[in-house]
Amino acid sequence: MKFLEHKAKEVFARYGIPVPRGVVASRPEDIVDPPLPCMVKAQVLVGGRGKAGGIRPANTLDEARTVAGEILGMNIGGYTVKQVYLEQRLDIGRELYLSYTIDRSAREALLIASALGGVEIEAVPHDQIFMEQVPVLVGPQPYIWRALLRKLALPKEIGDQIVDIAWKAYNLFRKEDAELVEINPLAVTRDGRVVAGDAKLVVDDNAEYRHPEYATLDQDRTPLEEEAHAKGIAFIQLDGDIGVIANGAGLTMATLDVLNLKGGKGGTFLDLGGTDDPAKVAEAFELLLKAKPSAILLNIFGGITKADTVALGVKQAIDVMHAKVPVVARIKGVNEDKAKEILRGVGMFPAETIEEAAELAVKARRGAS
Amino acid sequence: MAVLLTKKSRVVVQGITGHQGQFHTRAMLDFGTKVVAGVTPGKGGQKVEGVPVYDGADEAVRRKKANASIIFVPAAYAKDAVIEAVEAGIQLIAVITEHIPFHDALEFQPYARSKGVTVIGPNCPGIASPGQAKMGIMPNRIFRPGDVGVISRSGTLTYEIVNAITEAGLGQTTCIGIGGDPIIGTNMVEALAKFQKDRATKKIVLVGEIGGTAEEEAAAFIAKRVTKPVVAYVAGRTAPPGKRMGHAGAIIQGGRGTAESKVKAFADAGVPVAQYPDEVAKLVATA
Numbered sequence: 054m055k056f057l058e059h060k061a062k063e064v065f066a067r068y069g070i071p072v073p074r075g076v077v078a079s080r081p082e083d084i085v086d087p088p089l090p091c092m093v094k095a096q097v098l099v100g101g102r103g104k105a106g107g108i109r110p111a112n113t114l115d116e117a118r119t120v121a122g123e124i125l126g127m128n129i130g131g132y133t134v135k136q137v138y139l140e141q142r143l144d145i146g147r148e149l150y151l152s153y154t155i156d157r158s159a160r161e162a163l164l165i166a167s168a169l170g171g172v173e174i175e176a177v178p179h180d181q182i183f184m185e186q187v188p189v190l191v192g193p194q195p196y197i198w199r200a201l202l203r204k205l206a207l208p209k210e211i212g213d214q215i216v217d218i219a220w221k222a223y224n225l226f227r228k229e230d231a232e233l234v235e236i237n238p239l240a241v242t243r244d245g246r247v248v249a250g251d252a253k254l255v256v257d258d259n260a261e262y263r264h265p266e267y268a269t270l271d272q273d274r275t276p277l278e279e280e281a282h283a284k285g286i287a288f289i290q291l292d293g294d295i296g297v298i299a300n301g302a303g304l305t306m307a308t309l310d311v312l313n314l315k316g317g318k319g320g321t322f323l324d325l326g327g328t329d330d331p332a333k334v335a336e337a338f339e340l341l342l343k344a345k346p347s348a349i350l351l352n353i354f355g356g357i358t359k360a361d362t363v364a365l366g367v368k369q370a371i372d373v374m375h376a377k378v379p380v381v382a383r384i385k386g387v388n389e390d391k392a393k394e395i396l397r398g399v400g401m402f403p404a405e406t407i408e409e410a411a412e413l414a415v416k417a418r419r420g421a422s
Numbered sequence: 423m424a425v426l427l428t429k430k431s432r433v434v435v436q437g438i439t440g441h442q443g444q445f446h447t448r449a450m451l452d453f454g455t456k457v458v459a460g461v462t463p464g465k466g467g468q469k470v471e472g473v474p475v476y477d478g479a480d481e482a483v484r485r486k487k488a489n490a491s492i493i494f495v496p497a498a499y500a501k502d503a504v505i506e507a508v509e510a511g512i513q514l515i516a517v518i519t520e521h522i523p524f525h526d527a528l529e530f531q532p533y534a535r536s537k538g539v540t541v542i543g544p545n546c547p548g549i550a551s552p553g554q555a556k557m558g559i560m561p562n563r564i565f566r567p568g569d570v571g572v573i574s575r576s577g578t579l580t581y582e583i584v585n586a587i588t589e590a591g592l593g594q595t596t597c598i599g600i601g602g603d604p605i606i607g608t609n610m611v612e613a614l615a616k617f618q619k620d621r622a623t624k625k626i627v628l629v630g631e632i633g634g635t636a637e638e639e640a641a642a643f644i645a646k647r648v649t650k651p652v653v654a655y656v657a658g659r660t661a662p663p664g665k666r667m668g669h670a671g672a673i674i675q676g677g678r679g680t681a682e683s684k685v686k687a688f689a690d691a692g693v694p695v696a697q698y699p700d701e702v703a704k705l706v707a708t709a
Binding site for chain 1: 445449497498521522523524525527528529531532533535536559560561564574575576577578579580581582585602604605609629631632634635636639655657658659660661662665666667668669670671672676677697698699700
């Protein structure tokens with residue numbers, strides 16, 4: 054679950070991390086009492102807002118409304134700006150960086166900090182980055198803060214505030230099941246206060262049941278992806294035209310790769326998972342048809358999944374949707390001969406291997422267009 | 423021989439009375455596995471497929487000398503089940519459960535390691551040593567005893583590749599499905615080290631995918647420490663950045679975790695990388 058900046062800052066504030074005062078608006082006329090002077094910031098789930106002109110200053114109410122009107126509706130990285138956040142403008146002396154992520158290799162939390170913030174951390178020279186693993190079983194110990202302060206080499210008054218924020222951000226990271234807590238810039242104002250200039254927060258989808266209040270947050274999903282999410286189907290829309298459906302994430306990815314090698318391009322990633330319930334298969338297939346593919350490539354390796362019941366679900370969906378899309382199916386597993394018979398009955402092309410299926414799908418699409 | 427799981431392993435099934443637990447207990451018994459006990463809190467005294475059910479893992483260890491566990495319990499209770507197994511004295515734990523919160527794994531993985539316990543997964547198909555034992559959900563019929571060690575982050579894709587290896591007339595010592603989550607117990611390097619040491623294993627197959635740096639670390643390890651021929655496959659060459667491709671761990675983030683980087687790392691380590699899944703068996707046969 055990704056958080057827009059103003060939503061992330063709400064959570065930050067709950068944990069005592071200093072954030073500037075701000076108000077959110079989705080129409081210029083809704084802006085009545087913004088903190089002035091302010092920055093008007095586009096609220097989108099992608100980076101690069103500043104460069105795209107999505108963050109601009111305003112000094113008066115009129116100016117704030119005008120600027121907000123210009124930013125709202127803008128397209129930033131493929132996303133339409135639906136909300137702006139009007140935030141008290143900080144008098145920034147310098148910009149730092151602080152984040153917590155998960156270190157997959159070490160199986161620990163990873164604290165990253167730098168005295169050079171305000172730019173992407175990937176662009177900061179390696180020797181300017183402080184990186185320390187935090188074992189979550191015991192949490193951060195004081196040595197970590199000592200090492201952090203040595204590396205950042207900042208005056209004590211600033212350093213103390215940074216350690217305080219680092220502690221609070223760690224608590225947030227753990228208690229909110231975060232994958233990412235990023236403060237960039239972590240701003241130091243000219244009067245010596247340390248404040249979160251921006252806020253990025255991503256909470257682990259697997260932990261949604263522990264944080265039901267976040268389930269309604271807007272995510273960067275297409276309408277079809279949203280529908281799939283609500284139905285619990287692993288579905289991603291891609292920029293190709295051939296609908297790919299398989300069972301298992303690895304196999305679905307591999308099928309997309311094979312299709313690409315054979316000159317086709319996948320328009321969907323749909324992982325059926327372990328189901329062979331015809332109703333569920335039909336539901337997934339209907340979703341796929343809504344993506345309007347030029348052809349469909351179905352690849353099932355049924356270990357335990359019964360191939361014939363999967364085929365029944367596919368048949369059901371095709372019948373219900375009156376679909377005229379060419380379907381190429383490669384089904385292996387329990388009752389595969391029965392499955393092939395069912396699929397032939399609804400005019401599908403059976404294939405023996407993934408490669409053959411991909412070739413047939415590419416041809417079927419050409420034939421259709 | 424085999425690695426980690428052998429015919430001597432005494433398996434307890436945590437979550438045995440659930441649909442999955444029951445189904446796979448039968449399949450594991452059919453594979454020849456010594457399934458000695460099951461655990462479901464509150465259901466002690468029952469039997470599943472002739473296997474006695476206990477209320478706690480400690481009882482399964484005490485009464486049936488269980489030393490390995492497979493976990494089927496729902497995600498919200500998986501941390502509890504792993505720690506219970508560790509405390510009961512279980513030495514090898516395969517966590518099949520998908521969708522376990524990352525922060526739970528951040529707790530139980532280091533905890534199990536600190537106690538010297540090997541965890542496989544979560545979000546994995548388990549582990550199988552053909553002719554000996556299976557602690558997992560892989561279909562029985564795809565396996566055959568042989569000399570290929572298989573390590574994979576995926577489920578059905580592994581079945582596909584293992585099946586092709588078997589159809590090519592070869593077989594497997596052990597197949598370890600290490601799991602598709604970001605935080606897994608046994609990583610690629612550790613699994614590689616086990617196969618390198620195992621005398622019966624002559625060749626190794628690695629099935630990787632986008633996300634993280636496990637394949638890059640594996641490639642570096644192979645270059646330094648592995649003398650047996652290794653063949654690799656990497657899924658997700660066409661996956662877009664920033665999207666989670668089904669597995670929680672399969673995501674390209676901030677330019678890291680791309681298939682290109684992994685394929686290049688393997689190539690630099692002298693490991694042939696198959697373009698097609700079907701090609702793996704051919705490369706293994708000639709390796």
